Every structure is written in C-alpha cells, then in structure tokens.
Amino acid sequence: MRDEGIIRAWGIEVNTPLPILKVMEDADLDVCLRSRQYSLIDHASAVNELFPAVRKKGISLVIGSSLNAGFISGSPRYNYGKKNYVIPAEVIAKRGKLQAVADRYGVDLRTAALQFSAAADVGVALIVGARSGKQIREDWNSLQAKMPPEFWQELKAQGLIEKEAAVPSLPE
Known part of the structure; x- marks a missing residue:
C-alpha cells in the first residue's frame, strides 16, 4: 500500500523491543511506537539492541x-498493567539513586526523564500523558529547561544510565 501511495508509512505499537525486532526480520516498517522501556529506569535493551537495529533499517520510533x-x-x-502497583525493589532503589543525583544538581527528576527520552536519535516524537492544561505546560517547560552536563555525566559514571545512551547536553 505504501508503494501504491495509499499510505505514507506504517508500523506497530508494542511495549517491549522483541516484537519490533521480530517484525523487522520479515517486514519493511517505517515507524514504531515504543510504549515503554525507554526511560531513565529501563532503557538498556533499547540502547543496546533496538536502537542499533532500527538505525540500520532506517526505522523511526515514537x-x-x-x-x-x-x-x-x-x-x-x-x-501499566494489572500489577502496576507491585513495584520491584530494584526499580524503587534505582529511582532513589536517580533522585539523589538530581537533588545534588538541583535538577527535577521528571524534567530529566522527559529530556532523556526525547534525546534518542531514533525518536521522532515523544508521547507524554497529561490530565490537564497545567501538566501540558509543565511538560513543555521541562523540555525547554537547561540541564547541567555534569548531571548526565554523573548518571553515566554511576552506571544509572547506559554509557551509549544519548543525553541532551553531551555528544553521543
């Protein structure tokens, strides 16, 4: 349908990288919605497996x-899901470590999280939920805020984010 001009692009939406990697083996995707697992908390598989594969194929990610x-x-x-209130201890601990670094640099962790996800070079859009106009303004302001490069450097030095992960203030 793309070749016939009926559609301009097509893709899939998934929560984990494996389905995207599997579909890429058999189909010529244009864009995929990566619903989770690209955040400050959980991003290693995206950085190390998914992003190199989609770069190679020229696929964009939302x-x-x-x-x-x-x-x-x-x-x-x-x-999200049926057990989303059952949070693994290591996830809680990682958030605590991220918050401690953010506090040292006077950084809002929510702002850092949005900027981190938006910095991915394969990303063409970032979906951020909001319940009100106030939250939309906060999201916008978070994406415009300046972050100290030392903040990102420390997160990488402590192993809280992958060394290969793109960040707003540092070259890849």
Whole structure:
C-alpha cells in the first residue's frame, strides 16, 4: 500500500523491543511506537539492541511512557498493567539513586526523564500523558529547561544510565 501511495508509512505499537525486532526480520516498517522501556529506569535493551537495529533499517520510533506511568515523578504505580502497583525493589532503589543525583544538581527528576527520552536519535516524537492544561505546560517547560552536563555525566559514571545512551547536553 505504501508503494501504491495509499499510505505514507506504517508500523506497530508494542511495549517491549522483541516484537519490533521480530517484525523487522520479515517486514519493511517505517515507524514504531515504543510504549515503554525507554526511560531513565529501563532503557538498556533499547540502547543496546533496538536502537542499533532500527538505525540500520532506517526505522523511526515514537517513544512513550518516559515517566513509567508517573513512577519517576512519584506515582505509586510503575508502568501499566494489572500489577502496576507491585513495584520491584530494584526499580524503587534505582529511582532513589536517580533522585539523589538530581537533588545534588538541583535538577527535577521528571524534567530529566522527559529530556532523556526525547534525546534518542531514533525518536521522532515523544508521547507524554497529561490530565490537564497545567501538566501540558509543565511538560513543555521541562523540555525547554537547561540541564547541567555534569548531571548526565554523573548518571553515566554511576552506571544509572547506559554509557551509549544519548543525553541532551553531551555528544553521543
């Protein structure tokens, strides 16, 4: 249909990288919605497996859930699903470590999370949920805020984000 001009692009929406990698083996995708697992908390598989594969194929990603369903900004749930209020201890611990670094640099962790997800070079759009106009303004302001490069450097030095992960203030 794309070759006939009926559609301009097509793709899939999934929560994890494996389905995208599997579909890429058999189909010529243009864009995929990556609903979660590209956040400050959970991004290693995306950086190390998915992003290199989509770069090679020229596929763009729409990135969603950079706040892990609000968990990064303090919500008592993590991601979406039936058991989203059962949060693994290591996830809670990682949020605590991320928050400690953010506090040292005077950085809002929610702002850092949005900017981190938006920095991916394969990303063409970022989906951020909002319940009000106020939250939309906050999202906009977060994406415009200046972040100290040392903040990102420390996250990488502590192994809280992958060394290969793109960040707003540092070259890849």
